[in-house]
Amino acid sequence: MSEAEKLGPDYELDLGWMDQTGPWDTRAEEGRNGLTLADIQVGEYGRVPDESDNQTGRPRGSAPRSGSYRIGNYAVRTKSEIWLDNASFLYEEALQRQWSSATDVPWHTIEPLPDDIEQAQCQMATFLTEVEFVAGDVPARWVSQTTPDFFEARQLLTAQVMDESRHMDVFRKRAMANGGGLMAATGATSGFVGSIDLSRDFTEMSARLHISGEGAVLTIFRMGELMAYNDAEKAMYRLCAQDEARHVAYGVMHMRYMAETAPERHEEINCYFDEAEAGILSGSANPAGQAPILSEPLAILLGGGIAKFDEGFKKLVALRRRQIQEYKKRVVSAGFGARFENGRSRINEILEQAAAA
């Protein structure tokens, strides 16, 4: 006879669980921005362990149950491996700034464009549809491998997966909204050794994805008005730029945390930056990179057509400079600026190459 069947109309209750709780009498209070994740970091509930021994997936601060099954085997159990100090803030911002590619982009403002411009726009949109979700696939993998004790960072990664999904779809929509279509994929994010997909460590992945890859794309999105021909395209780039800025902020703040708390990993992280710098223009994941399948449509869009390719190319070179300057600022902000002083970084050489096309 089951437990439930034993219970009669006047049920006996065990109630032993009522005294097994996390810290009691907790009163998180709403702030100006509502009841945010930061507001519930009260007392013990706000304490994030440096090493997590949580193998059962219990919510941080709840009372452990001795007979509970282990489900964890989480690969990420060390705080410094994934942490950033402002995850709660960025997560709440992500929630507040969700947008819809179906209804928030004024698609009706798109008018037929000259064929060379439409082709360039569609090629760029094809590329962005192709690469945007690498930043969805890869963070998702890390979400599933991270202990819930670091849930603030994990929440932000789930928001990123959502954002990237929207980016993947807004560019597909653009390619099909104006008499064009999808064009040729670049294979930019395939399974190359050294690719974002194949990173074996979260920090390695973050250096490649957040700081280098998304940083380069963020500069392009911020320049969207230069390659937009109507309000729909402008809105698309601006909205994507807002999201992308959060993702880049993840990387910068995570690296800053590493700079402050994990000195034993500084050399390793510098190696990731070496690698990122080497590929910043030559790699095919940067829309302003040197591969003609990307640089040519971008120059056409920036110039205003094939006839103004030279003008567009000059802008493209300026845009590359801008990308590199912004990259440099991010690395300095992350606490690894010494590499630009001590001769380790090759970024100035790369900058010269960018200027020389």
Place this chain on the structure above:
Amino acid sequence: MKAVKAAAKAVKSPHAETVRKAVAAPMLEIPEPKLTWMNKSRQWGVRVKPGKKGLTLGSLNVGIYGEIPMDWPDQTRNPRGAIGRKGMPPVGYMLRSKSQVWADCAADLYEEAIQRRWAPATDVPWDTVKPLPDDLERAVCQVNTELSQYANVEIEVISAWQHQMVYGYHEVKQYLATAGFDAARHYEVFRKRALMNGGGLGLEGPGQVNRMILESRGGWTEAVVYLVLVRGLFAQTILRYLEHYASNEAESFIYRNVLQDKARLLTYGLDHLKFAIAHNEDQKQIIATLLAIGDGLFIRDFNDPVLREALAIVFGGSIEGARGAGMDVYHDMMRAYISTHLEYCQWLDVPRRIPEQLEQYAPQD
């Protein structure tokens, strides 16, 4: 709307100005464009117009872009309908058949999830939560602790499978991105409720069903059976009753909105299982076997008194109430769960026998 307003403010970017001025920069050696990428499209001349619901993902499925083959061997990120590049090393996607992931409703659910977004920080009327009697607060906190843990499993399972799906079925990947984000929001909102009214988190759940869901490693379809047809539906039934017995508007809002999100996952799950069954001869029997195995673990979790008693206290309003009406409501809830579960199995045409331990909840006929 905040994103749109913020974007509208940035009419001219100062960054762009520096690039505009670059036209006057010294002469560069400018390469001759090769333009080898031009005129390369499998279908040109597509002009999808926004409809009543805007420019939706599903509306893009026109011409060759709407051709969704049963198998997608390409393991790069080649967007469906684009011209792929030859010779690219595979990313290594495990799920490459339509029957392993597909549901016709995925694109619509994706757009619906975006339209129905909500933020626990600002949309829940937290000020309506008033101090509750200690026994009731403890029960509410215990229930929210376990629901938060349910959401944790959902986050882990969805994110573990989503990145293993090929690009050819991007609608599903995209819908699951919303489902993972929903689950993250649920994890957060239940935690917030537990920590804001003089209580705290309770005792972690027993975990057998959690482990069963996480360990359904055979495939996404198998994970869906446990995530949706067993745990998902159980959680949904709990939420429906919690909404009815909520102590304040904030709780009512939370349960109602989570329920709405979960309804999308249930819709996707059932639609996918139906599709998988229709395209895989053995799938129906696999699902039946999984459910039979799952019963044992579900019953072990179910026999744990913690969640049952906490729910009965919430439904009865106090410990005293739990001993009578509260537990009656709990049993009523279980009957509703079993009955709906059986209905869904019947709809899927999956043979199902309710185990003896749960027979008391089975419909009379």
